[in-house]
Amino acid sequence: MPANSHNQSANQRFTAWLNQGLKRQNWSVRRVAQMGLLIALGVVVAALYLVQSSQIVTSTRQVQLLREELAELQQANADLAMKISLMTTRVQLQQRAEALGFAVTGNLLFVAVPHLPQDDSPSIANIYSSER
């Protein structure tokens, strides 16, 4: 009880202190201007904050949507890349070739031609010799 009464009296004392001040004021033009300026300043700060916040939220949402779209495109691209890979696997190509009438080669016959110009077509052997 003593603590509660102490709190109540403190609140009452603060209210009385403020009311007394407000009652006693004579609200001069200068004072009104000061108050108005303060309130206007608060409103401006609040408005700026709200505008900025809303812009940030809108931009964030836009970025989020674009990222989701990017992720979906990446998933679709990965799926297409995998489908292409599956259609060009060695087994698939072999089956396709056989369906088109090609057959696996038997013994290769190499014919040696004297003074044949160097073969510059891309081959691993050529790549290696150029790397050396």
Add this chain to the structure above:
Amino acid sequence: MDSFRNRFNIFLIIVSIIIALVGVQLIRFQLIQHVASQRDVPELLKVEPVARGRIYDRNGYLLSGDEAHFELAYDRNGANYERFIQELAPTLGIPPADILALKAQPAILHQQLIKDLPYDLGNLAREKDIWGFTAHPYWKRAYPESSLAAHVLGFVNDDRLGLYGIEGWYNDVLTPTRQADGTFAPGADVVLTIDRNAQAITEEELALALRETGAESGSIIVMNPRNGEILAMASAPSYDPARYAEMAVEKENAFVNPNVSDIYEPGSIFKILTVAAALDSGTVTRDTVYNDTASIEVGGQLIWNWDRGGYGPLDMTGLLAKSRNVGASILAMRVGQQEFYRYLRAFGLGRPTGIDLQHEAAGLLITRDKNPDRWSEAILASNSFGQAIATTPLQMVTSIGAVANDGVLVQPHVVKKIMRGDRVDEAKIVALGHPISRETARTLSDMLAEAVVREVPEALVEGYTIAGKTGTAQIPIPGGYDDPWTIASFIAYAPAHDPQVIVLVKLDRPTSSMWGSETAVPAFQRLATRLFPVLGVRPDSQLTMSNEY
């Protein structure tokens, strides 16, 4: 009035302080702690929004890449079951009764309905956007060529961690990285030196060799000795990296690449290095003749030729062609242990080659300097023909590759380039040393080519000169050797005078025959016949014309 002004000013000051405190807190919560809280998200809750890097073969064919899969979940309360039954359930193959039964399930938010939906179905579910049903995408590793080059590739586990092979060694490169702004940079793509077609042919021929010889396992390495590029690397039995979890239960160490991780006594193919040391040190020339007896005593131990016979006077090419243990022992003794082991170390033995694959073994080289209590002259003699020494198959390919490459030892590698956006990092050829001179290397290549023509013509491929050596090694077990089992092998490079490919065929415990000449050599011949044209290895035209062999 003064009292009022004072009180009003105090009021203003208090309000200003409150506004300032609110402002400070706003900045703190929105800017500083906001970023910090993002960093504190537990690792398991993070989802990679971009895919892991892809792995291609040297010609740009995809070997390993991510594909989007979906998990379909539902929230029991408020879910639009009727629309789901009408629009999705038939496509997904779910009976309507099963969907209606979901209503009786406990009210748990985000309950999994289907796991591992393929992209097409998962994306359809996402586009339908049915209330209460959510399709969550996630990345899953896929291997279009199935088990091709599985031991080289490794795999990615459920926690998106690359393990073994390229996936393990280059995990940091392939994994998307979180950037300062919280977004992810995609993982880099990796292009291998492996040729998809060469790899497939190699695996097919290895499987055939295992069937024909009854060997329980085997390995083949195909490398370009000029630049250390691994063109094919096969081991059998292998596994499907997409089903690694099943294999982990079935077989211990199933994922370890025997070509880089398993050590063995290489046997007679090692004589190439012994003769190289003897030639290069000037101890002998190719024409030096020694007396080949059936056996020789070294350090109190009898060293026997494999056939327990002797040829009498024999030159160095004869030593290689007939694969004489006695002759190799005599050479090692003449070179001297210090010089002999200096050559072996120069050939890269006793240390990893540095290949970019996980779990490479260093091998075992017992020398007098480092193991005085274990070393003896008998060990030196045994080393000369590939016993009492342990190497990986890759070490043998790399060291004998130096003979093919004019005496320059080149570091083997399996990655040709790494591509991150527009940036491309090409692998560089790394020379590890120059164990023997160019002259020695060329002389030895001549001798090996002649040895093949003389003793194992079954290895020859029409149009090509082939320098090679067979090997039949006993398998060490505690207390001795695991007779009668052997490791049969054949190592060869072609064309002998302008080598573009070196191949090691190794068959473990063949049952049809214990000899490399009767098991590994036919396997090599079939492989080389198919492989050389695929790799663009041109025949030696002079020999084709003159048909010398």
